[in-house]
Amino acid sequence: HQFTMSSSEQTFIxxxxxGVQRGLIGPIISRFESRGFKLVAIKLTVPTKEHLEKHYExxxxxxxxxxxxxxxxxxxxxxxxxxxRDAVKTGRVLLGATNPAASAPGTIRGDYAIDVxxxxxxxxxxxxxxxxxxxxxxxxxxxxxWKAAQFDWIY
Ligand code: RTP
Numbered sequence: 008h009q010f011t012m013s014s015s016e017q018t019f020i021x022x023x024x025x026g027v028q029r030g031l032i033g034p035i036i037s038r039f040e041s042r043g044f045k046l047v048a049i050k051l052t053v054p055t056k057e058h059l060e061k062h063y064e065x066x067x068x069x070x071x072x073x074x075x076x077x078x079x080x081x082x083x084x085x086x087x088x089x090x091x092r093d094a095v096k097t098g099r100v101l102l103g104a105t106n107p108a109a110s111a112p113g114t115i116r117g118d119y120a121i122d123v124x125x126x127x128x129x130x131x132x133x134x135x136x137x138x139x140x141x142x143x144x145x146x147x148x149x150x151x152x153w154k155a156a157q158f159d160w161i162y
Pocket of ligand 1: 066071075104105123124125126128129130131132
């Protein structure tokens, strides 16, 4: 069976300050790795207000926007780029619904979160936003290109 990489893509995934503080970097990375995605960029950073206002510019009119920006800037965020087949869509499935009250057990939010304002992780919602977010959080040279030796079912 010939394996096709045509739908391989990249997504931006971030572990929010609550996830970092609760020691959830390991379990979250583990879920992406074991699903078959490839980590191509990672850093811990405390994002500035300006950076977060850009990242969340689509939400600037929402009542929760100031609180969201304060929360996201309250400590280190673990910013990552994950690559693989349908990485954007499947990444969102791994995270679970935005509101943990609706996210299924077995998803990251369904297993680790209970409050929409402290929902542990972020994932790009479309290929276009993934491209924008990756460019906002990483320099091109910080995103690595590498091949998982031998196993062509790990992207
Ligand atoms: P994310 O960007 O973090 O992956 O979340 P999302 O696309 O699933 O959800 P979005 O509607 O874009 O909301 C972004 C983040 O804002 C916070 N939020 N708080 N207090 C509230 O009612 C409320 N609603 C949203 C959440 O942290 C959400 O992830």
